Amino acid sequence: EVQLVESGGGLVQPGGSLRLSCAASGFRFSDFWMTWVRQAPGKGLEWVATLKQDGSENFHLDSVKGRFTISRDNAKTSLALQMNSLRVEDTAIYYCARVRLRGSSPYEAFDFWGQGILVTVSS
């Protein structure tokens, strides 16, 4: 059974940093692109970042470029999102998700999602 479990969320002041982790199991983690999606309170889903299997290629939402970095450790089957210079508008539930299908293309739907972890940026 595919499982994705996020951790590392919490309350942080504006300008602070936080590192989210996503522990993956139940599938060959190193075969799949992985992604982060967030949902701000009362808002819709927003894609944040996507990372290739070997970490050599990534995409980030414009508003987080230079502040957030997606990374992975295939040996530990773990995905991470390092979030620096956090803003109030980054407050959201952050979901880790798997990009559907093994392969070289990130252009697929997201087929498995974690339960999400809440990040609150507030003074």
Next chain:
Amino acid sequence: DIVMTQSPDSLAVSLGERATISCKSSQSVLYSSNELNYLAWYQHKPGQPPRLLIYWASTRESGVPDRFSGSGSGTDFTLTISGLQPEDVAVYYCQQYYSSTFTFGPGTKVDIK
């Protein structure tokens, strides 16, 4: 960036009746070389993670009831729930994965009338 819009914002449908949600993209998400539309639909219930329902605009994900169907091509797409059930109350999102911004629509809330 490709902008996704959905209509209506919300709708209420009687049990057993049809619910229809529209999704439009600001540019075509049809890739000419493979004739595939890079469009997915997700169901999102409160307190749960989103669930993939449909990909390639019309292919149902494994385990999704056949009352859910997707159609459309290019820039105009539709999600149809034929015979609404109580467990279908949720917010539904379309998403394009044609470009590396992977944008979602704003969502459509479906309730029981």
